Amino acid sequence: MLKTRIIPCLDVDNGRVVKGISFVNLVDAGDPVEQARRYDAEGADELCFLDITASSDARDTIYDVVAKTAEQCFMPVTVGGGVRKVEDVRRLLHAGADKVAINTAAVNRPELVREAAEKFGCQCIVVAIDAKQSVPGKWEIWTHGGRTPTGIDAIDYARQVTGLGAGEILLTSMDRDGTRAGFDLALTRAVSDAVSVPVIASGGVGTLQHLADGIIEGRASAVLAASIFHFGEFSISEAKRYMADAGVPVRLPEQEKAEGQQ
Amino acid sequence: MSVAIINYGSGNLRSVAKAFERAARELGQDLPVLVTDDPEQVRAAERIVLPGVGAFGDCAAGLSAIAGMRQVLEEAVIGAGRPFLGICVGMQLLAERGLEHGEFAGLGWIAGEVTAIARTDPALKIPHMGWNVINLTAGRAHPLMQQLDGDGHGYFVHSFHFQPTEPERVLATVDYGAPITAAVGRDNIVGVQFHPEKSQNLGLNLIANFLNWRP
Numbered sequence: 001m002l003k004t005r006i007i008p009c010l011d012v013d014n015g016r017v018v019k020g021i022s023f024v025n026l027v028d029a030g031d032p033v034e035q036a037r038r039y040d041a042e043g044a045d046e047l048c049f050l051d052i053t054a055s056s057d058a059r060d061t062i063y064d065v066v067a068k069t070a071e072q073c074f075m076p077v078t079v080g081g082g083v084r085k086v087e088d089v090r091r092l093l094h095a096g097a098d099k100v101a102i103n104t105a106a107v108n109r110p111e112l113v114r115e116a117a118e119k120f121g122c123q124c125i126v127v128a129i130d131a132k133q134s135v136p137g138k139w140e141i142w143t144h145g146g147r148t149p150t151g152i153d154a155i156d157y158a159r160q161v162t163g164l165g166a167g168e169i170l171l172t173s174m175d176r177d178g179t180r181a182g183f184d185l186a187l188t189r190a191v192s193d194a195v196s197v198p199v200i201a202s203g204g205v206g207t208l209q210h211l212a213d214g215i216i217e218g219r220a221s222a223v224l225a226a227s228i229f230h231f232g233e234f235s236i237s238e239a240k241r242y243m244a245d246a247g248v249p250v251r252l253p254e255q256e257k258a259e260g261q262q
Numbered sequence: 263m264s265v266a267i268i269n270y271g272s273g274n275l276r277s278v279a280k281a282f283e284r285a286a287r288e289l290g291q292d293l294p295v296l297v298t299d300d301p302e303q304v305r306a307a308e309r310i311v312l313p314g315v316g317a318f319g320d321c322a323a324g325l326s327a328i329a330g331m332r333q334v335l336e337e338a339v340i341g342a343g344r345p346f347l348g349i350c351v352g353m354q355l356l357a358e359r360g361l362e363h364g365e366f367a368g369l370g371w372i373a374g375e376v377t378a379i380a381r382t383d384p385a386l387k388i389p390h391m392g393w394n395v396i397n398l399t400a401g402r403a404h405p406l407m408q409q410l411d412g413d414g415h416g417y418f419v420h421s422f423h424f425q426p427t428e429p430e431r432v433l434a435t436v437d438y439g440a441p442i443t444a445a446v447g448r449d450n451i452v453g454v455q456f457h458p459e460k461s462q463n464l465g466l467n468l469i470a471n472f473l474n475w476r477p
Contacts, residue, residue: 121316123419198387251393
């Protein structure tokens with residue numbers, strides 16, 4: 001049986017992790033590679049780097065982060081943030097990313113999704129959608145980190161980019177992002193039901209129940225969270241154990257399986 | 263002596279190479295891992311790996327576009343019996359043909375074809391993406407599949423799957439709506455649909471088994 005994926009997300013600025021963390025025993029808490037290794041050891045199913053580097057002359061730092069992570073973590077890595085053209089996708093994949101998330105550039109020019117998918121395969125092209133509710137049951141795409149409305153319907157757009165070759169949708173509710181109030185389950189479910197590709201729910205996780213809700217009620221294939229893992233509130237293995245108890249099929253960490261067998 | 267990872271323009275080979283280097287190091291093998299598009303390096307290699315991401319037709323064309331590569335593969339793998347591991351589309355290329363966006367010839371080393379995963383249930387998402395439990399085929403124990411028994415998960419990402427004509431070629435399956443071929447093999451040849459280089463310890467174990475394999 002295919003397992004639900006739990007994906008920790010690291011915001012990376014200038015090659016450094018931003019948002020504080022309280023992992024103990026880290027030599028360098030701001031080092032994305034060290035955090036990636038920690039999540040790898042905890043049994044994360046994938047890892048997501050979101051590059052929020054604003055200055056264009058520091059943009060190359062993410063390639064180095066990805067390359068170093070791929071040398072040490074044998075798990076799938078998705079990278080998003082600032083991906084504007086096919087060449088950006090190529091460079092990230094070449095550095096060691098397994099999947100590349102395209103956000104604003106795909107809204108501006110959806111054909112970019114087709115070009116990237118034809119060149120590298122659907123399986124590595126993720127379209128990141130930031131959506132806000134406009135009226136109940138309707139959601140609008142916002143770009144530039146949730147600052148710019150576009151008037152585009154999120155469900156229609158999800159269908160469009162899937163048709164162009166997106167292999168996965170990373171769906172973030174801008175209404176919920178940072179609120180810790182849980183995913184927008186109606187949005188998650190509406191998009192999950194509208195497309196044939198996997199949907200990753202994102203935005204708003206504050207409790208482990210929220211993760212389970214995203215799968216059970218939102219019908220997502222995977223859940224992404226940042227702060228509940230960064231701040232050391234919950235480990236990946238705690239999240240997985242909670243989800244397993246809630247009836248969500250997950251891949252339990254190896255040491256836990258071994259303990260269970262004793 | 264070396265491991266040749268064939269570079270035919272298909273996606274990211276860095277993580278494949280790094281996983282092989284790690285597995286070799288843990289085995290104490292001082293084994294050069296070459297990512298190469300040079301048929302002579304492939305001919306000289308002790309072990310050959312064919313990775314692959316993307317579409318079957320593009321990958322088949324990419325392999326054929328390297329002058330002499332297919333011939334060297336025939337000589338080294340079929341002729342000289344060198345251990346061979348195909349990964350993802352590299353595994354699918356073992357088939358006689360693939361039906362992704364058209365019809366394309368594969369290496370034809372294992373009879374069968376590569377077809378779209380049937381979407382038997384609307385809730386079934388395509389691509390089949392994520393961690394799935396590998397079920398070893400009863401009675402087909404294979405040296406590469408040691409330590410995969412039980413509840414081992416491999417990382418999969420694919421929309422098409424290999425359906426071998428001869429059931430005995432199937433070393434392992436996963437359940438995704440229906441049984442999906444996860445590993446195939448004959449003689450000195452093994453192919454895995456999942457990504458050992460992305461499957462944490464299970465994947466590193468499989469790579470180590472491949473490096474120790476004396477078919």
